[in-house]
Amino acid sequence: MSLNNIFQYFVPKDRVFFPLFEQASGNLIKLGEALQEAVNTKDDSRRTDLIKVIDDLEHKGDDITHQIYLELGKNFITPFDREDIHSLASAIDDIADYIHGSANRMALYNVTTMTEPIMKITDLILQGCIDVDKAVRELKNLKNIRTITDSCVRINSMENQADYIFDKAVAQLFEYEADAKEIIKYKEILSALETATDKCEDVANVLESILVKNA
Amino acid sequence: MSLNNIFQYFVPKDRVFFPLFEQASGNLIKLGEALQEAVNTKDDSRRTDLIKVIDDLEHKGDDITHQIYLELGKNFITPFDREDIHSLASAIDDIADYIHGSANRMALYNVTTMTEPIMKITDLILQGCIDVDKAVRELKNLKNIRTITDSCVRINSMENQADYIFDKAVAQLFEYEADAKEIIKYKEILSALETATDKCEDVANVLESILVKNA
Amino acid sequence: MSLNNIFQYFVPKDRVFFPLFEQASGNLIKLGEALQEAVNTKDDSRRTDLIKVIDDLEHKGDDITHQIYLELGKNFITPFDREDIHSLASAIDDIADYIHGSANRMALYNVTTMTEPIMKITDLILQGCIDVDKAVRELKNLKNIRTITDSCVRINSMENQADYIFDKAVAQLFEYEADAKEIIKYKEILSALETATDKCEDVANVLESILVKNA
Numbered sequence: 001m002s003l004n005n006i007f008q009y010f011v012p013k014d015r016v017f018f019p020l021f022e023q024a025s026g027n028l029i030k031l032g033e034a035l036q037e038a039v040n041t042k043d044d045s046r047r048t049d050l051i052k053v054i055d056d057l058e059h060k061g062d063d064i065t066h067q068i069y070l071e072l073g074k075n076f077i078t079p080f081d082r083e084d085i086h087s088l089a090s091a092i093d094d095i096a097d098y099i100h101g102s103a104n105r106m107a108l109y110n111v112t113t114m115t116e117p118i119m120k121i122t123d124l125i126l127q128g129c130i131d132v133d134k135a136v137r138e139l140k141n142l143k144n145i146r147t148i149t150d151s152c153v154r155i156n157s158m159e160n161q162a163d164y165i166f167d168k169a170v171a172q173l174f175e176y177e178a179d180a181k182e183i184i185k186y187k188e189i190l191s192a193l194e195t196a197t198d199k200c201e202d203v204a205n206v207l208e209s210i211l212v213k214n215a
Numbered sequence: 216m217s218l219n220n221i222f223q224y225f226v227p228k229d230r231v232f233f234p235l236f237e238q239a240s241g242n243l244i245k246l247g248e249a250l251q252e253a254v255n256t257k258d259d260s261r262r263t264d265l266i267k268v269i270d271d272l273e274h275k276g277d278d279i280t281h282q283i284y285l286e287l288g289k290n291f292i293t294p295f296d297r298e299d300i301h302s303l304a305s306a307i308d309d310i311a312d313y314i315h316g317s318a319n320r321m322a323l324y325n326v327t328t329m330t331e332p333i334m335k336i337t338d339l340i341l342q343g344c345i346d347v348d349k350a351v352r353e354l355k356n357l358k359n360i361r362t363i364t365d366s367c368v369r370i371n372s373m374e375n376q377a378d379y380i381f382d383k384a385v386a387q388l389f390e391y392e393a394d395a396k397e398i399i400k401y402k403e404i405l406s407a408l409e410t411a412t413d414k415c416e417d418v419a420n421v422l423e424s425i426l427v428k429n430a
Numbered sequence: 431m432s433l434n435n436i437f438q439y440f441v442p443k444d445r446v447f448f449p450l451f452e453q454a455s456g457n458l459i460k461l462g463e464a465l466q467e468a469v470n471t472k473d474d475s476r477r478t479d480l481i482k483v484i485d486d487l488e489h490k491g492d493d494i495t496h497q498i499y500l501e502l503g504k505n506f507i508t509p510f511d512r513e514d515i516h517s518l519a520s521a522i523d524d525i526a527d528y529i530h531g532s533a534n535r536m537a538l539y540n541v542t543t544m545t546e547p548i549m550k551i552t553d554l555i556l557q558g559c560i561d562v563d564k565a566v567r568e569l570k571n572l573k574n575i576r577t578i579t580d581s582c583v584r585i586n587s588m589e590n591q592a593d594y595i596f597d598k599a600v601a602q603l604f605e606y607e608a609d610a611k612e613i614i615k616y617k618e619i620l621s622a623l624e625t626a627t628d629k630c631e632d633v634a635n636v637l638e639s640i641l642v643k644n645a
Contacts, residue, residue, distance in 0.1 A: 072642050086639055108601035170403075171323035180395035180610035184617075187399075188600075205305070212287050212297055385618075386538035395610035402614075420520070427502050427512055 014079040016071050018140040024064045024092045025133035031057045031099045032126035038103060039114045039122045047112070051103045058100035065093040079140075084210050091203040092132065098196035099125065102189055109185045117169035118186075121193040124162045128200035131155050135207050145211060152204040162197035166190055229294040231286050233355040239279045239307045240348035246272045246314045247341035253318060254329045254337045262327070266318045273315035280308040294355075295425055302421045307347065309414040314340060317407035324400045332384035333401075336408040339377045343415035346370050350422050360426060367419040377412035381405055444509040446501050448570040454494045454522045455563035461487045461529045462556035468533060469544045469552045477542070481533045488530035495523040509570075510640055517636045522562065524629040529555060532622035539615045547599035548616075551623040554592045558630035561585050565637050575641060582634040592627035596620050 031054060038050035068089040072078065078085055105111070135151035138144050169190050173183045246269060253265040283304040287293065293300055320326070350366035353359050384405050388398045461484060468480035498519040502508065508515055535541070565581035568574050599620050603613045 069638065069642075082642055083639065086635075086642065090635070104597060108597050109604055167319060167323050171325075174324055174396060174400060180399065181604060181613065183396065183399060184610065184613060185604060205301075208284065209298065209301055212284075212301065382534060382538050389539055389611060389615060395614065398611065398614060423499065424513065424516055427499075427516065 014140070016075060017068065017079055017085060020064055020068050020071065021088065021092070021136050021139065022133075024061060024068070024089065025129075025136040027057055027061045027064065028092060028095055028099075028129040029126070029133055031061070031096055032122075032129035035099050035103055036122050036126050038106070039119050044112055048107070051107050054100055054103045058096050061093060061096040065089050080210055080214055084206060084213070087206045088136075088203065088210070091199060091206050092136075094199040094202065095129065095132070095196055098192055098199055102192035102196065105185075105189050105192055109188070111185055111189060115169070115186065117165050117172075117190060118193065120165050121162050121190065121197065124158045124165075125193065125196050125200070128155055128158050128197055131158070132200060132203050135204075139207075139210070142211075142214065148207055148211060152208055155200050155204040159197045159201040162194050166194040229355070231290060232283065232294055232300060235279055235283050235286065236303065236307070236351050236354065237348075239276060239283070239304065240344075240351040242272055242276045242279065243307060243310055243314075243344040244341070244348055246276070246311055247337075247344035250314050250318055251337050251341050253321070254334050259327055263322070266322050269315055269318045273311050276308060276311040280304050295429055299421060299425050299428070303351075303418065303425070306414060306418040306421050307351075309417065310344065310347070310411055313407055313411035313414055317404055317411065320400075320404045320407055324404070326400055326404060330384070330401065332380050332387075332405060333408065335380050336377050336405065336412065339373045339380075340408065340411050340415070343370055343373050343412055346373070347415060347418050350419075354422075354425070357426075357429065363422055363426060367423055370415050370419040374412045374416040377409050381409040444570070446505060447498065447509055447515060450494055450498050450501065451518065451522070451566050451569065452563075454491060454498070454519065455559075455566040457487055457491045457494065458522060458525055458529075458559040459556070459563050461491070461526055462552075462559035465529050465533055466552050466556050468536070469549050474542055478537070481537050484530055484533045488526050491523060491526040495519050510644055514636060514640050514643070518566075518633065518640070521629060521633040521636050522566075524632065525555075525559065525562070525626055528622055528626035528629055532619055532626065535615075535619045535622055539619070541615055541619060545599070545616065547595050547602075547620060548623065550595050551592050551620065551627065554588045554595075555623065555626050555630070558585050558588050558627055561588070562630060562633050565634075569637075569640070572641075572644065578637055578641060582638055585630050585634040589627045589631040592624050596624040 034050050034053045034057065038047050038054070041047050041050070068085065072082055072085055131151040131154050135148045138147045142148075170187055173186055177183050177186070249265050249268045249272065253262050253269070256262050256265070283300065287297055287300055346366040346369050350363045353362045357363075385402055388401055392398050392401070464480050464483045464487065468477050468484070471477050471480070498515065502512055502515055561581040561584050565578045568577045568581075572578075600617055603616055607613050607616070
């Protein structure tokens with residue numbers, strides 16, 4: 001397949017996009033770790049600091065995404081389809097947005113009592129970020145396609161687990177929480193967390209579609 | 216148009232993707248029928264059984280979707296754009312997910328009293344699944360494009376009706392339901408149902424974009 | 431770049447798509463203006479009339495979108511990728527849908543007391559519609575790419591502001607509104623408004639991806 005040969009030929013030379021994607025996915029891990037600490041700490045002022053850290057990391061992620069878009073405008077040759085570069089960058093950005101969004105809601109709604117399901121989904125998000133990062137780092141040679149597909153499989157299974165925990169958590173809110181206001185608050189936070197895992201799945205989908213075209 | 220000739224040439228030979236898509240859309244009809252029976256039965260234990268059936272059908276749908284992705288990786292020649300095959304498979308999968316999601320919420324929230332709008336949107340979902348199936352079965356020859364576009368038109372109109380019923384139903388919850396908890400529960404179920412109709416519309420959009428490129 | 435030359439060559443001749451897109455984006459401004467007046471008027475019957483106007487404008491938008499799809503089916507040569515024309519048309523249509531959706535909810539939920547955040551996000555939506563229109567009108571020559579990217583930057587910043595106002599508004603509902611029902615109603619309206627700004631951002635993303643490919 002000659003197109004594929006051309007592809008193989010350009011990939012090793014790409015000094016622009018892969019480092020940016022690795023910055024973006026590395027940033028995701030930091031976001032996931034900060035969120036995990038924020039929901040597990042008993043120290044409210046530490047949590048406030050961590051939410052500030054998440055804020056800064058999300059801005060950093062925005063800058064990286066923006067730089068990828070700028071490079072897309074400047075570079076004629078890209079390691080894979082321009083549309084896929086665009087989709088991958090924005091899917092990674094979406095994960096960051098929802099991690100930030102859930103932390104933000106905790107702060108805005110004055111929610112300081114973290115529940116078991118919040119902690120569990122947060123663990124899953126961090127695991128998802130680690131898998132996104134692992135897969136993204138393999139894109140530059142595409143020799144270990146298996147590593148990428150394995151990460152995608154784990155991300156899909158992680159998203160299923162998060163779905164299940166979310167559903168159960170909301171059912172329990174209805175059963176054990178009398179105050180409708182509290183139900184809404186916790187549902188909103190859980191929903192932002194769960195959407196972060198959906199966005200990990202979106203990244204997995206983009207990665208799979210890149211593999212389909214290039215592998 | 217020579218590209219189109221090539222297309223016509225390959226289509227009759229495709230023994231892989233069309234049967235899988237037909238399995239997926241056939242599975243959707245079963246999901247729609249099980250949901251319809253579940254919301255109409257007065258027998259709570261029958262409903263519980265049907266929700267279990269929906270669970271199984273959704274897993275079956277997942278397997279079919281996964282197989283389509285696997286075949287995409289193996290086959291160099293596809294009856295239409297690889298990306299469209301991917302989009303169509305995942306849009307059909309999304310319908311199954313939301314049918315499953317709404318049934319799941321009924322079970323999780325212990326909602327056993329089904330309302331008129333729940334039944335009506337469920338009827339619309341089944342109708343949407345039947346139209347999705349009808350359109351998908353025409354893809355293999357593309358001789359009756361009209362059949363596909365007619366299904367798409369009906370799906371779009373069905374989605375509009377579901378939207379309208381959803382809006383009215385939520386307004387009536389606010390007007391006649393005093394318990395905020397109940398409002399939230401029913402709104403969640405109605406919203407999952409309504410999203411299932413949105414996903415039917417997504418399938419119609421993918422179908423239309425396949426026609427735009429290949430017809 | 432010869433492809434680009436071909437592109438430049440066809441663009442001035444396009445008498446079909448650009449006028450339709452300009453109708454669609456012009457219609458958006460009317461929708462934004464009607465919504466702005468609807469949330470600012472103290473006259474309930476005037477608001478009812480305006481919501482009717484928004485209804486009609488949304489239908490008009492649907493017709494324009496549909497016409498773009500029809501032309502896509504008829505025209506072999508398009509000024510840019512068929513998929514991008516499809517995406518741009520449906521993203522513009524989505525903005526109209528959510529403007530319509532938020533007005534509709536005000537009517538359905540009998541919400542007549544408009545709050546500061548509702549008014550502010552409505553101002554932002556109108557601003558977004560004006561920027562979408564400005565950018566769309568530049569597509570036909572692509573000589574002032576800067577005008578398009580400037581609009582996209584403003585749309586992105588507008589969406590950020592709307593996000594922030596939405597978050598704050600929901601936090602304040604939790605803090606100052608005792609009635610959970612009212613919280614849900616206002617949250618729903620604010621959320622439809624905020625989604626309209628998200629859809630403006632989607633348009634900006636499609637525009638950016640058109641520039642990436644054609645500029």
